[in-house]
Amino acid sequence: MKIALAGNPNSGKTTLYNALTGKRENVGNWTGVTVDKKESDLKAQYQIKNNSIKLVDLPGAYSIAPFTGEEAITRDFVLSASPDVIINIVDATNLSRSLFFTTQLIEIGIPVVVALNKMDLVNKKGDYIDVVGLQESLHCKIIETTATSEKGLKQLIEAASEASMHSDLENRGKSVKSFSNDQDRQKYINDLVVKFIVKKVASSQVTFADKVDRIVAHKYLGLPIFFLVMWAVYAFSIEGLGGYLSGYFNDILFGETIPTAANQLLEGIGVHPLMQALIVDGMIGGVGAVVGFLPLIMVLFFCLSLLEDSGYMARVAVVMDRYLKKIGLSGKSIIPMIVGSGCAIPGIMATRTIEDLNEKRITTILTPFVPCSAKLPIIALFSVAFFPESSWVGPSMYVIAIFMIVIGGLLLRKLFVWENTSQFIMELPEYKMPSLKYAFTQMLDKAKAFIYKASTIILVMNTLVWFMQAYGWNLQAVDVQSASILAGVGSIIAPLLIPLGFAGWQLAAATITGFIAKENVVATFAVLLAVGSTDALHMPGGVLTQFFTPVTAYAFLVFNLFTPPCFAAIGAMNSELGSKKWLGRALGFQFGVGYTLALLVTQVGTLLVYGEFAQGFIPAMIVLAVVVGGVYLGIRRADVKRLELSQLSEIGQEA
Numbered sequence: 001m002k003i004a005l006a007g008n009p010n011s012g013k014t015t016l017y018n019a020l021t022g023k024r025e026n027v028g029n030w031t032g033v034t035v036d037k038k039e040s041d042l043k044a045q046y047q048i049k050n051n052s053i054k055l056v057d058l059p060g061a062y063s064i065a066p067f068t069g070e071e072a073i074t075r076d077f078v079l080s081a082s083p084d085v086i087i088n089i090v091d092a093t094n095l096s097r098s099l100f101f102t103t104q105l106i107e108i109g110i111p112v113v114v115a116l117n118k119m120d121l122v123n124k125k126g127d128y129i130d131v132v133g134l135q136e137s138l139h140c141k142i143i144e145t146t147a148t149s150e151k152g153l154k155q156l157i158e159a160a161s162e163a164s165m166h167s168d169l170e171n172r173g174k175s176v177k178s179f180s181n182d183q184d185r186q187k188y189i190n191d192l193v194v195k196f197i198v199k200k201v202a203s204s205q206v207t208f209a210d211k212v213d214r215i216v217a218h219k220y221l222g223l224p225i226f227f228l229v230m231w232a233v234y235a236f237s238i239e240g241l242g243g244y245l246s247g248y249f250n251d252i253l254f255g256e257t258i259p260t261a262a263n264q265l266l267e268g269i270g271v272h273p274l275m276q277a278l279i280v281d282g283m284i285g286g287v288g289a290v291v292g293f294l295p296l297i298m299v300l301f302f303c304l305s306l307l308e309d310s311g312y313m314a315r316v317a318v319v320m321d322r323y324l325k326k327i328g329l330s331g332k333s334i335i336p337m338i339v340g341s342g343c344a345i346p347g348i349m350a351t352r353t354i355e356d357l358n359e360k361r362i363t364t365i366l367t368p369f370v371p372c373s374a375k376l377p378i379i380a381l382f383s384v385a386f387f388p389e390s391s392w393v394g395p396s397m398y399v400i401a402i403f404m405i406v407i408g409g410l411l412l413r414k415l416f417v418w419e420n421t422s423q424f425i426m427e428l429p430e431y432k433m434p435s436l437k438y439a440f441t442q443m444l445d446k447a448k449a450f451i452y453k454a455s456t457i458i459l460v461m462n463t464l465v466w467f468m469q470a471y472g473w474n475l476q477a478v479d480v481q482s483a484s485i486l487a488g489v490g491s492i493i494a495p496l497l498i499p500l501g502f503a504g505w506q507l508a509a510a511t512i513t514g515f516i517a518k519e520n521v522v523a524t525f526a527v528l529l530a531v532g533s534t535d536a537l538h539m540p541g542g543v544l545t546q547f548f549t550p551v552t553a554y555a556f557l558v559f560n561l562f563t564p565p566c567f568a569a570i571g572a573m574n575s576e577l578g579s580k581k582w583l584g585r586a587l588g589f590q591f592g593v594g595y596t597l598a599l600l601v602t603q604v605g606t607l608l609v610y611g612e613f614a615q616g617f618i619p620a621m622i623v624l625a626v627v628v629g630g631v632y633l634g635i636r637r638a639d640v641k642r643l644e645l646s647q648l649s650e651i652g653q654e655a
């Protein structure tokens, strides 16, 4: 038997799906989290006798007439895959909106059972819903549920299985009266709501939540408050508990204990010194340098999950909506970006909720600017090594990201888009007490993914990097690193980095490995610089200072954060952009932004801070002139196109 979960966005479908199947699909306290259909068997405890029940989670939809791509997935599945039963998940705190879709689902003729979800919130508010009355009016079974604490789920499945067996074909779909149009339908629903719901606090009354929203979603205060909140989260994660634990991991565990033990063990066995170096310096050193930041990342994501679950992040989307509208994007673009702070790949995939193609493409290009979790080790490493006293370095990357998203959005529109676009109204979920369990599982998921990545791709890359720095082209071990294969490869790229003030093939090598996975930047430094003594890498004034001043260190951070993301994310960009031309534009744009920003930081920063010209000043000015000229020509070309288009449409109107 197949059961489909359908309902409005953010009603709790995926939470219910996860609870019933034991899966760990993404949930989030905003609309449009699920963009694909997912299918799985029910957990044994919810199966009924020997009836094997499959559950299908669908993207949220407001109506059977689809407006967005994922809504169409839902409609197509419900209409053509004909599930045996539809469980319609309804957000009980928002019935007047949800029942619109319910009545449409009932009309299709497939048995429908309504899960009246988020009943915990209704009860807490003291509202009352006359379930029996509503059930009679809609002619379909209604079960009260609380998906987050798995309440009512057994009854729900029983009701669904019952409905699939006793559905009498005669009366199917006739249960709700017929409507001539959407207004009719909405009026009928409004009447139901008036009849069957008793609110303790009238909706016209100003609640505490409204008062909070007046402050945190305020048009001017909203953004500064968001910065403060993020600052606090970062201070706690990078400087506070997370930093403390990471310090222990980096300095003691991976800096001393494990390498010493491994060395003793390997010497004891009597392995070849080169093999020993590979294992200790290459594998343990490189992977350890990355895994050392695991506690920091876990603490950070724990805090971010709490913020998101409480409903605060959705407010941030509303605040940003005002600013993004000015650049032709909308609050819808914010969700990919917030998701992208975990990993750019699901962030880029989340752009599927954006109907307008240009808006979707621009969001896809801008989302990787938000520092993802793989970039955090780089930020943390450089913060510790060069700015041990300053807590502003980490948060400043987010400020630059927001700034570049706004400027970048404007620029992309000017360069590549000739026609104009869409409207969007962000819905605000209810505030709620964030769930510790939710934050905890989110944190564990992130940690698992991180460890998986470290033990696969990063381990492999480090082994490779170690070989390439230990061997020459003739496959003989080299005495000095500068004779190695890696030095050779790095030297080819290195000249490109001169205008940025980055000298040394090592920096080029780290940047290249960073495209495979951003954590590799840290791991590669660990292998290259700290051979024998990993600890010096994570110390204030450690080995990295031979390459950077604080200013160029900051520029290197900017460069690695704002140039194109890792290959996997580029793959995601490719499939979401859906055109090679746009992929080319995207990569060119991202590379241009990262390069130019780093160049400006180095050149302007060195001049301001040290009162002298940085390395590569003259080439930098030449590059800058080329960039400015290129952008100018690009905008001119786009203006010509726009003019042509408007003339064409005028001619069309006259004809």
Ligand SMILES: Nc1nc2c(ncn2[C@@H]2O[C@H](COP(=O)(O)OP(=O)(O)OP(=O)(O)O)[C@@H](O)[C@H]2O)c(=O)[nH]1
Residues within 6 Å of the ligand: 008, 009, 010, 011, 012, 013, 014, 015, 016, 026, 027, 028, 029, 030, 031, 032, 033, 034, 035, 058, 059, 060, 061, 117, 118, 119, 120, 121, 145, 146, 147, 148, 149, 309, 432, 438
């Ligand atoms: N208080 C409360 N919160 C719930 C309940 N069920 C789900 N939630 C919360 O509602 C939010 C949305 O849950 P999801 O499961 O992602 O919603 P969805 O319907 O899959 O949303 P889309 O994929 O965007 O369509 C999350 O913050 C959940 O924790 C519930 O019974 N009670």
Ligand SMILES: [Mg+2]
Residues within 6 Å of the ligand: 013, 014, 015, 026, 027, 033, 034, 058, 059, 060
């Ligand atoms: Mg979902």
